[in-house]
Amino acid sequence: MTGKQGALGEAMAASVEADDDLLAxxxxxxGDAPARRKAKPAKSAAxxxxxxxxxxAAPAAxxxxxxxxxxxxxxxxxxxxxxxxxxxxxxxxYELLELxxxxxxxxxDVKPLAKELLTAFGSLWAVTQxxxxxxxxxxxxxxxxxxxxxxxxxxxxxMARQQVIGQPILSSWQKxxxxxxxxxxxxxxxxxxxxxxxxxxxxxxxEVQQRGTVDxxxxxxxxxxxxALELSASAVILVHNHPSGDPTPSRADIExxxxxxxxxxxxxxxxxxxxxxxxxxxxxxxxxxGLM
Numbered sequence: 192m193t194g195k196q197g198a199l200g201e202a203m204a205a206s207v208e209a210d211d212d213l214l215a216x217x218x219x220x221x222g223d224a225p226a227r228r229k230a231k232p233a234k235s236a237a238x239x240x241x242x243x244x245x246x247x248a249a250p251a252a253x254x255x256x257x258x259x260x261x262x263x264x265x266x267x268x269x270x271x272x273x274x275x276x277x278x279x280x281x282x283x284x285y286e287l288l289e290l291x292x293x294x295x296x297x298x299x300d301v302k303p304l305a306k307e308l309l310t311a312f313g314s315l316w317a318v319t320q321x322x323x324x325x326x327x328x329x330x331x332x333x334x335x336x337x338x339x340x341x342x343x344x345x346x347x348x349x350m351a352r353q354q355v356i357g358q359p360i361l362s363s364w365q366k367x368x369x370x371x372x373x374x375x376x377x378x379x380x381x382x383x384x385x386x387x388x389x390x391x392x393x394x395x396x397x398e399v400q401q402r403g404t405v406d407x408x409x410x411x412x413x414x415x416x417x418x419a420l421e422l423s424a425s426a427v428i429l430v431h432n433h434p435s436g437d438p439t440p441s442r443a444d445i446e447x448x449x450x451x452x453x454x455x456x457x458x459x460x461x462x463x464x465x466x467x468x469x470x471x472x473x474x475x476x477x478x479x480x481g482l483m
Contacts, residue, residue: 319344
């Protein structure tokens with residue numbers, strides 16, 4: 192063996208010895224092991240299948256003993272109790288409106304909303320007569336809330352109408368005016384209504400003949416008389432509203448009344464009165480004003 196071959200053999204032997212020493216330390220968990228990329232901890236099967244949280248979802252309710260109800264819950268209970276024990280006269284208009292809104296909006300403090308509605312429309316009755324378009328555009332109400340408000344107005348009008356249909360107008364004139372005001376005062380356009388009477392001046396029919404614009408309703412005298420004859424009515428009362436709120440008769444109102452009276456008289460139908468309904472309980476009777 193030459194000198195070079197001897198040196199090479201010694202080097203190979205030293206390398207094998209070093210490798211054996213390194214392998215022994217690695218097996219023993221020594222610190223000289225080469226660095227490896229740490230593996231990410233495996234997710235549990237349940238965690239892997241869980242969907243991400245919904246940011247729009249409401250937080251879970253606290254069911255512990257320390258959970259507190261929203262502050263308005265106690266107010267609702269007290270208001271209901273006061274209404275049931277003391278009656279509606281003990282509550283202000285906005286409080287009555289709150290009671291109504293409780294049913295339609297269960298998870299919100301509705302006192303500010305009740306006051307805002309009254310400010311916007313002017314009265315409790317006007318709120319129940321507001322159009323769906325107004326309630327949606329101004330307050331963003333759903334159909335459910337709108338229906339809850341308007342059904343109260345519908346029931347009120349139905350009851351008022353039942354108080355006058357089939358009754359002599361002489362003994363129920365104020366009730367008749369109240370009904371007409373409730374039905375027409377808050378209409379956004381002019382409405383022409385006919386009240387038909389029999390020979391005893393009992394109200395036998397109440398019909399809306401025409402709807403027009405904010406300041407005009409087309410009325411055809413022949414149609415008024417034709418309908419009176421169809422119902423075997425002996426008399427009629429004309430009623431229409433002024434959406435502006437001012438019930439003062441216009442020249443056109445006076446002229447139209449004269450035309451209807453002429454057509455009705457020719458066929459034996461009497462026009463007892465023409466009433467214009469304004470807002471705030473205001474009205475004008477043509478008969479009382481000497482206009483017929």
